[in-house]
Amino acid sequence: MPDNYLFSRLTAYAEAHPDKAFAEQPDAPSQSYGTTLRNALRLAAVLTEAGLNPGDRVAVQVDKSLTAIELYLATVAAGGIFLPLNTAYTASELAYFLDDAAPSIVVCDPDRESEITPLANTARLFTLDKSGLGTLTAALTDMIITPVPRSADDLAAILYTSGTTGRSKGAMLSHDNLYSNAAALKDHWRFTENDVLIHALPIFHTHGLFVATNIALISGATLNF
Template sequence: MLEGLRQAAGRDGAAAVRLGDDALAPEELLRAASAVAGGIAGAPAVAVHATPTMDTVIVVVAGLLANVPVVPVPPDAGPMERDHILRDSAPALMLAAKGALEDPGALGVPVVPVDDVAGAETSFPGPEPGSTALVLYTSGTTGRPKGVRISHGAITANLGALAEAWSWTEEDTLVHGLPLFHVHGLILGVLGAFHTGSALVHTGRPSPRAYAAAQGTVYFGVPTVWSRVRDDPESARALRGARLLVSGSAPLRPALFDDVRALTGHALLNRYGMTETLVTLSGRAGEDQTPGWVGTALPGVETRLVAEDGALLPHNGSALGELEVRGPSLFSEYTNAPEATAASMTADGWFRTGDLAIVGPGGAHRIMGRASTDFIKTGGFKVSAAEVEDALLAHPAVREAAVVGAPDDDLGEQIHAYVVADAVAADELVNFVATELSVHKRPRQVNFVPELPKNRLGKVVKGELGRR
């Protein structure tokens, strides 16, 4: 997966890798990472304080070179989350910039400055495809985060498929400001550039002005980023010279899709994936994008829809079932959780995503939400929370919406909506949904809130609704 970076290191005038104010030429980055690799070789795993800095990138590349699994630790993780990650993954040490951690002794793991572990440049044989490259912890929207072990082979296969789907080459300049401890920012947003040999500009924070100033050809963002771009029309119009704008990690609403296209001239390319699967579905560069849909299966990936009784459902654009996937980019296992690993897979090797989906006759997929929180059974009907959320968002006063099922003795579950809105009554929103959709899909209760609880990637944490 570093082949593109190595090739760039051999080219005169190859663009530097930039993170904030720091920049290294490809050969300088490889040299620094090789020295760190010599210092960590043989370790069972190393953690990295995953700030959006060059130090983090050097450590990740060093781990890839030395065939040592790297565990990115979110820099804003609280003590409980950080302790869980470090205990669960058991790294030999944690690498961080000097002075980055106020009380490194409280972590229970030796904390070593990145500069201090570096030694002489060292070369290593290439890793086995099945060996673990990264241990990424899930977003934690449902329970304690799990450590997902991702192999070198899975990452390489996925990046190759994305390069094909997005026509991503060494001629591109990738721009983003996403965190470096999840798939989107780290695997796609850093290793993707190193795989293809494209230039990389990480803006530190994904602000509209920073995106506009970077003058890239490919931009990555979560819907929250694209919402902020939309709200800064001048910066949005500066992206008209780009080739591709990609959205992922959270649902992309049709209204935001339309607004961004009107300002930038680009239809946001949507894609779908999970930590356990990497990216499995995506639109294609140069093809029409349909708001609300996340494209077709990437090369090598298979998908199927399964009903509650285990029956396979047709791909007819209306049948709703749980999405299962298989292919070369699946994770190896959850760390220290063999029962959870086994439960996530079917006997014939398909991963249970836990997401509800519809698949059209041409293979396009629409993700309708999580089976555990977004599939509401009310009065004998099955209702997609995502469909009700889209209807609420179509009202001009509504800025954000989340819908959940609440226990009800009569209906089984009631549809409850949590809404960020301006000067609108609950009854008006209930009647609006009943007009836009079937009457049984209307919310029985509308709760107005100042904001929706979200994780770092902009996904609504529905388990926290009603607690604030």
């Protein structure tokens, strides 16, 4: 039986060096790789309890936070497909993405809950703010899950194109697409565990989430958030 291809590779450093700092944030203690991994597995348990099945999509329109990064890892660990959405999308724009992608779980900012609820269709709706608070984290328990087996060719994320010449199209990204890209750039840019990355980009952006974050995870670098 295969392991969870992307999750196991992104978290290998965390398992070997749990006390190393993964993220530094202003006015907050640094957070270790081990804590980040455990938080992701706890969030994965929430998603699974909410009915997420392997191959289901999790649509996320929330402000940048460390918890949002953990939610990305949690989705992959639970066998889901992560769908990040620009925080500037209006309700009418969101309606298209949610209809097209048909997610089983939607996570949004608490301030937009009433606006997005009718757009979520049959999806389970959770909230998450930039401080890491909302119904998603309120549902956390001490339960963690064993990562769901996924292969290199299974989908890990969908990222919609800009749609400059027509409606946006969902680009399907496999586990190996994301891992091999991060691994190649890690080697090319010579990232190591001694590096600190100033994480300036939004995490609905392909570079902010799938490049910067994934490279830090596999190299053991620390994110300055």
